[in-house]
Structure formats: C-alpha cells, structure tokens
Amino acid sequence: MIYSSNFDGVGATAKLGDKVTLNGAYGYMTAGRFAKTSKADNGDVGLINARVAVNDRFSFGGMFAHVGTTNVRMGNGKKNNEFDNVYGFNAKYNVGKFGIDGEWVKASGLSDSDVWNVGVKWGDYKINKKNSWDIRLDYFDQAKNAPVFKTQKYESNDLLKKTRYEGYKAWQLGASYAPEKNIGINAYYGFHAKTQDGNRVNDYYRADLNFKF
Numbered sequence: 643m644i645y646s647s648n649f650d651g652v653g654a655t656a657k658l659g660d661k662v663t664l665n666g667a668y669g670y671m672t673a674g675r676f677a678k679t680s681k682a683d684n685g686d687v688g689l690i691n692a693r694v695a696v697n698d699r700f701s702f703g704g705m706f707a708h709v710g711t712t713n714v715r716m717g718n719g720k721k722n723n724e725f726d727n728v729y730g731f732n733a734k735y736n737v738g739k740f741g742i743d744g745e746w747v748k749a750s751g752l753s754d755s756d757v758w759n760v761g762v763k764w765g766d767y768k769i770n771k772k773n774s775w776d777i778r779l780d781y782f783d784q785a786k787n788a789p790v791f792k793t794q795k796y797e798s799n800d801l802l803k804k805t806r807y808e809g810y811k812a813w814q815l816g817a818s819y820a821p822e823k824n825i826g827i828n829a830y831y832g833f834h835a836k837t838q839d840g841n842r843v844n845d846y847y848r849a850d851l852n853f854k855f
Contacts, residue, residue, distance in 0.1 A: 649667065650672045651669010651670060652668055653668075654666055661694055661696070662694050665691050669687065688708045689707040691703065691705045699736055699737055701733070702732065703733075705728075705729065705747075707728045709725050709726070709727075725749035725751050725752060725755070727749070727751070728748070729748060730746055731745070732744065739765050739776075740764055742760070742762045743761055749788070755787040755788050755789060756785045757782075757789070759783070761778055763778040767818040767820065767826075769852060770824055770854060772820055772823045773819075773821070775818060775820070776817070777817045778816040781811075782812055785838065786808055808838050808839040810835065810836075810843065811836060811837075812835035815830070815832075817829050824854040826851070826852040826854070827852075828851075828852065830848045832847070
C-alpha cells in the first residue's frame, strides 16, 4: 500500500511449515521521486514481512521497515527520513468468489501518519487463467503525514499538486480481466476524493495492460 514499484536490492523468502511465510528485503527504492535521486543520496531500506495462513479462507500478516537517511521529499511534503520506522498489519478473508481485505500502516517518527484501506472483491481473476475476472471496491484513508512513498493501488497526496498537505481519502472502483492466458487488463476509477480537511480532490482513472512471461 505504501510502495509498489521498482526496488534495487536483494530479497529472500522462507516458509515455516505450511502456514507461515517470511520474506525480507534490503536495498533502494528507485521509482517515482526516487528515480531522480542518485544512489549516493538515496537512503537504504530494510523490510521484513510475515504472513500466517490460518486456513484456506483467512490469513493475516505484519510488516516492519526502516527507511534510510535520504532527503527525498514525498508527495505530502515530508522527507522520507522523517518517517523513521514504518510498521503495519493486514488481513484477508475469502470464500468462493467473495473476498474482503484490509491493511493499516503507520510511521513511528511522525504523528498523524496512519494510512489504511478496506476493500471487497467479487471474482477469481488470475492473469494465467483465460477469461478470469474480478471487480473491487476499496476505501482509502491517508493522514497528512502518512509514509506513502509510491503506490499503484491508488492516488495519494500527489494529486494535490504540492499546494497543500492535508491527507487524502477516497473510494476506488477497480476491475481486472484476462482475455488470454498471461495477459491482464486492469482499470481503476477513484471518486469522492477529498483531503482530511474536507477540500475536494479531482476524481481520477487509470488502466494498464500486463503480460506475464
């Protein structure tokens, strides 16, 4: 939810039995605002994720990250070294084609730094399954100092065009479809978007085409 793009580094994944999955990564964020920063000025990031699959329907997990000391300024006006440690929790429940999930993340170095979302979906989209599809409805709530580095799930404070840093909340409707095996089409529409202070933010839409090799 807080960063879903290019990463230059190393990672490892381990499974503890059939239910627990651990993964860790160390390196540098390289997309968005970080793409314009030299590696010498781009602080390193360490990340640990854990996920527990309670059964075939329910899973939950947590994450902890420590961001480096670079002075890259985020869309909310904060520099990423102000976030210090970033931690969060998530959960997911599925039954048949129906699913509900949620996530909450916070930065330890700043107040008013929570960001969370809840979403529901219907369908069984898998990019490697021809004619599979799903539709989603998400709600996002981002405090003004939330540690959102770059995300493709929804639009954030960057929509404010650097004019004010008041956080962000919005609904997002999404749909995915695989017309052929390993080809995916995704579309998103964000609406009823506004800042935490109630100022209106423009609706947005986006579509992408993905190939799996």
